[in-house]
Amino acid sequence: GLATELEAHGADLNDPLWSAKCILSSPHLIRKVHLDYIEAGANIIITASYQATIQGFESKGFSKEQGENLLTKSVEIAHEAREMFLKQHPDQSTPLRPILVAASIGSYGAYLADGSEYSGDYGEAGTLEFLKDFHRRRLQVLAEARPDLIAFETIPNKLEAQAYVELLEECNINIPSWFSFNSKDGVNVVSGDSLIECAKIANECAKVGAVGINCTPPRFIHSLILSIRKVTDKPILIYPNSGERYDAERKEWVESTGVSDGDFVSYVSEWCKDGAALIGGCCRTTPNTIRAISRSLNQYYPAP
């Protein structure tokens, strides 16, 4: 929900860089939004690097080195937000309340800025080597910025998952990562590739710490958790969106079929029972959603 909240504060994300535009234009706003999520009870904040790529910054006229520095900056902004929070609330720095920074890696489709992370259809570019070359340096730079976690988010197809696994091994990345796929039917990932096969790829990689689903309507999550559970003992993470549909041309969310914060949270106990270990919110959810999830989880799993 980082981008959603940036927009709620007036940021215009109608740009090929989408939320990553704010790394250039309003880093202070990103920091504030991270802080709002921490204050709402989030244990993990996700950096603004979802649509930040060296290639994307180069098309804006930046050099490779400047692009790399902007990636690093996205992690630094999140670290600053955590430091600010802990300074204001020193009592909150306990092992029972971890606050972790996850560096976001959005798919090649996110970089294309045409909504193709919801189709996973990459045409000619859809080869393993192309995708590995596209992501390699970005992954290394983000890992060097020392986030606590790496979040491979909104993965639309099997090939990109395979590319990430090979890069984690070849670049010897030792920061734990999660793989999170998206679905538009509650059965497969958005490209039509089998979710079971995608989850198996993640399961077989020792560098992957959790597998799950994000940016997918809440109504599909139950069956998706059950599918993933069949093929992995790794923790399952889910952070659905509100259920609305994204119009990539207008760069706007359309249809008012989204669920309210209250409805969203009524699913939380069901998802826990299904076996989800990490729960959060993606696009069109807000710090209020996180506050409600956090309260709900504290009810089920009170601190000892």
Ligand SMILES: C[S+](C)CC[C@H](N)C(=O)O
């Ligand atoms: C997760 S989607 C809403 C991100 C934005 C998309 N890649 C675009 O540029 O339109």
Ligand SMILES: N[C@@H](CCS)C(=O)O
């Ligand atoms: N974490 C991303 C969205 C992933 S679909 C963001 O809000 O910038």
Ligand SMILES: [Zn+2]
């Ligand atoms: Zn999303």
